[in-house]
Amino acid sequence: MAANSRRSLVTAAFVAPAALWLAVFLVLPFIAMLVFAFGRRAPEGGYLPAFTFEQFLNLPARATAFGNTLLLAPVGALLCLLVAYPVAYYLALRADPRHRLVLISLIVVPFWTSLLVRTYAWMYILGSRGLPSLLEAVGLPDIRMLNTPGAVLVGILYGYLPLMIMPIYVSLEKLDRRLLEASADLGARPVATFFGVTLPLSMPGVMTGTALVTILLLGEYLIPQLLGGGKVFFIGNALVDLFLQSRNWPFGSAIAVTLVLVVVVVLTVAMRIAWRFAGTRRVDLV
Template structure:
């Protein structure tokens, strides 16, 4: 009887999980396998893929070192700048804001996602172009200031575009904070600054790590912001992939870069999870 019951439960569980497993296998595992196969092939004379077994594409990765360098430098910097800006905002929303207006303020954080990133990035192109902020700076004596098509413009676009994704995990972590711990700290004579660094910040670090992992992983594959605000001068790995697959039609080399990017993303995620678990101890930490 118990065996039949367990078998029935197992079948029900398998039936419920099967659609998700099939989805992941078809849209995640199979494309990655195809990309892995392409990465050890050769470029056909007319472009595309030609069957072979060679690691020459991986040996040629230094040819795109500028894209890797820009990505591996600007993506972490952008993530940490997002963190510096996002934490005070999330802290105010979760701890200081009146419950009456909290939902409205959180909605305002999400509002930018209602508009296409392409439109918002084009708006920044105008603001950072010759008729925008540089023109205003020229009127007060700062002539020949160029912001657009520089790493600074790309960094600014990154922070603007991904800031809400950093705010929300931190906000959720702070919103779940037990206020009695703050009251206990104050009753024991701790000053607000000491309470923040000894209670609030440690308990919110899982949310911080979640935001950092989420934003960094997305930035590693970013294409639009470097393309528009970098003007073809600040290449990310995503720009290199578009060039190799759609213009150069060098699918094996593009696949090798994509496989390397996936390895980097997994490495970043594992590090973030390890740090988060160390910080949280036995508390449950969800990064994805």
């Protein structure tokens, strides 16, 4: 019993800093946000203590932001998946091991640059002096790319692609090559092997990358602001407007609480799907 008590104390000592960190920087802010969500806006802005569901009943006022986010975030995650899977497949199963590290570096190193700088670069590329001017030179005038949902999706694809590639790559890299050889020996064609062996065994990585990218996109602010030009509003843009400009903290908190609930639902569904495909294998999401 004494030994068990000592082990428990040692475990508690190691866990306590992380638990304190989560309590101070995650749990307490969420509790404060939840309290604000049931309050009212003070006449001069900010929070006025109250207990009302008025803010949640007013959520349809930001239906456009919710609609854009709930539409473009999954579409952006799907685009990232469609581009990332072939890249991860090549890196894990086809690339020369001597060149693999270099190829991975080419994917990861741009991610070290500030997202703001990379997004500004896309503003120039998609702006009137970028691709539209080239298209006009070949006889395709009046094509607007910037400040459109398409521009936002391009920014999402470029900005979040590494976050989708790496989980899928890790999942494929751990794949037992003998299973692929056995499938071929049994007469399965490459396409049948891919859909029958490779894809199901890589689903944990697919779901991890999809969940990670989707969750981050639900709170995205910078890309819609710069590439959408204020015309493609996400929930993140609405939160900035409510907290920093109109100073309607209760309504902003209600939107933030709703966003957290959406993230929890997305993560729960992704975990269930990943566990279903993985069977008895361990699956870690985010």
